[in-house]
Amino acid sequence: xxxxxxxxxxxxxxxxxxxxxxxxxxxxxxxxxxxxxxxxxxxxxxxxxxxxxxxxxxxxxxxxxxxxxxxxxxxxxxxxxxxxxxxxxxxxxxxxxxxxxxxxxxxxxxxxxxxxxxxxxxxxxxxxxxxxxxxxxxxxxxxxxxxxxxxxxxxxxxxxxxxxxxxxxxxxxxxxxxxxxxxxxxxxxxxxxxxxxxxxxxxxxxxxxxxxxxxxxxxxxxxxxxxxxxxx
Ligand SMILES: Nc1ncnc2c1ncn2[C@@H]1O[C@H](COP(=O)(O)OP(=O)(O)O)[C@@H](O)[C@H]1O
Ligand SMILES: [Mg+2]
Numbered sequence: 001x002x003x004x005x006x007x008x009x010x011x012x013x014x015x016x017x018x019x020x021x022x023x024x025x026x027x028x029x030x031x032x033x034x035x036x037x038x039x040x041x042x043x044x045x046x047x048x049x050x051x052x053x054x055x056x057x058x059x060x061x062x063x064x065x066x067x068x069x070x071x072x073x074x075x076x077x078x079x080x081x082x083x084x085x086x087x088x089x090x091x092x093x094x095x096x097x098x099x100x101x102x103x104x105x106x107x108x109x110x111x112x113x114x115x116x117x118x119x120x121x122x123x124x125x126x127x128x129x130x131x132x133x134x135x136x137x138x139x140x141x142x143x144x145x146x147x148x149x150x151x152x153x154x155x156x157x158x159x160x161x162x163x164x165x166x167x168x169x170x171x172x173x174x175x176x177x178x179x180x181x182x183x184x185x186x187x188x189x190x191x192x193x194x195x196x197x198x199x200x201x202x203x204x205x206x207x208x209x210x211x212x213x214x215x216x217x218x219x220x221x222x223x224x225x226x227x228x229x230x231x232x
Contacts, residue, residue: 001159004091025178028124029063029187030194032074032170033202035122036061039078039168040200043139046079052139062203063191067182070174076200077167080138083146086158090122090134090148126152128181129172135161136168 040059046052056077064073081089125132130152137145147161163169180186184206191204 001157003155003157004087025127026181026190027194028127028129028172029072029074029181029190031121031124033061033063033191033195033198036074036076036078036168036170037198037200039076039080042079043077046139060201060203061198063187064205065182065184065187070179070182072172072174072181072187073169074172075167075169077165078139080167081134081136081146082138082140082143083158085138086134086136086146086148091156091158125170125172128174128178130175131173133171133173134168135163135171137161137163137166139166 040061043052043059044056047054047056059077061077062073062075064075065071066073132150134148135145136148137143145161145163146158147163148156148158150156174182187204188206191202195202
């Protein structure tokens with residue numbers, strides 16, 4: 001197991017992220033869905049040039065809300081990351097862009113426009129989460145799955161994960177000031193607002209009632225009873 005400290009000028013970046021992005025917390029879902037989509041499309045690209053042989057017809061992105069456990073899970077079947085890639089892309093690059101953003105806009109007023117342009121990305125999860133975990137397994141054969149945990153301080157833990165399937169699961173432990181995001185209706189609303197026309201199907205099961213399947217091919221939204229399967 002590795003413990004590390006993210007290299008950062010601001011000692012604790014996350015309260016700042018929260019403060020500056022206050023009016024626009026909901027974009028965390030859009031950012032994480034966009035990462036999940038990128039990861040899936042990267043794998044599809046590798047497949048199209050013959051570097052990945054498994055079937056990708058049914059790949060999807062799943063969103064799960066665990067209200068009791070106060071968690072949101074975003075699960076993709078994309079390219080995944082090795083431990084080294086987590087270190088590089090999450091600890092170094094993504095964090096430095098969050099850090100850079102704060103350095104630049106520390107004294108500015110809330111401006112959600114700026115944030116959108118900046119592409120704060122992964123770390124926007126800390127706008128609603130008190131802790132964020134990543135379980136990820138690379139598409140590359142023989143690579144161990146990695147488990148990254150960060151509680152909002154620049155310290156993180158990176159160890160082996162038990163994940164056996166290719167792809168990435170992001171788990172956000174929702175903060176007490178953001179409990180509204182544990183409501184199915186809220187997540188449904190955000191998925192419809194930001195992710196209606198994404199190139200990868202989304203699965204989101206609304207508790208007991210419905211499966212919301214956002215299907216890009218027909219570019220329409222379909223609600224079906226839980227008992228029915230989602231057809232491609
Ligand atoms: N679900 C994911 N699967 C694979 N890699 C990911 C995933 N989420 C994030 N990453 C990696 O972390 C990096 C940083 O993400 P992010 O902060 O959103 O910045 P950006 O998406 O603009 O590159 C991504 O470029 C990618 O390499
Ligand atoms: Mg991103």
